[in-house]
Amino acid sequence: MRYIAFLRGINIGGHIVKMDRLRALFVELGFAQVSTYIQSGNVFFETAQTDREALAQAIEQHLREALNYDVPVCLLTLDELEQLLALDPFKEVPVTPDTRLCLVLTARPIPDGLTLPLFSPKRDVQIVSTTARAAFVVWYIINGKPPTADSFLEKTLGSKTTSRFFHTAAKILEAAKPQRS
DSSP, X not given: OEEEEEXXXXXXXXXXXXXXXXXXXXXXXXXXXXXXXXXXXXXXXXXXXXXXXXXXXXHHHHXXXXXXXXXXXXXEEHHHHHHHHHHXXXXXXXXOTTEEEEEEEESSOOOSOOOXXXXXXXXXXXXXXXXXXXXXXXXXXXXXXXXXXXXXXXHHHTSOEEEEEHHHHHHHHHHHSOOOO
């Protein structure tokens, strides 16, 4: 099975990991066809393992031991990411220079019962739609400052999260597809 590991906290906040080292860490776990996309922690790999929870825990533990800090991991298959992107609930969202459309992935299932759309207290983050393990979120840049969304999102969604801009998620999907010769 081919997975995309979306890692949180790689190459931000003083934690610098070169992509060749990150790829080597995934190879150490026995994964095949390991590659990365951009410097923000997107790793593509193949494994016969299908237990996603155990797989994510193994990756998190290995990265913690190797890097000396926690790196939350959200795993998707290519088909799952393609299905999420096809939903595109942002069609009705007016895009301005002060809006950012984001795909927020969660480590655990999102609790039922959220009334959407849902705004953060500062109204700088809006959850537009959710699936079992993803939220479609609009960030609003206010006075030139992006929101600090992690706390609100993790509390509301009940899980550690990692975010990618929606257009970047589409590029990640294309990069993750096996190259045809």
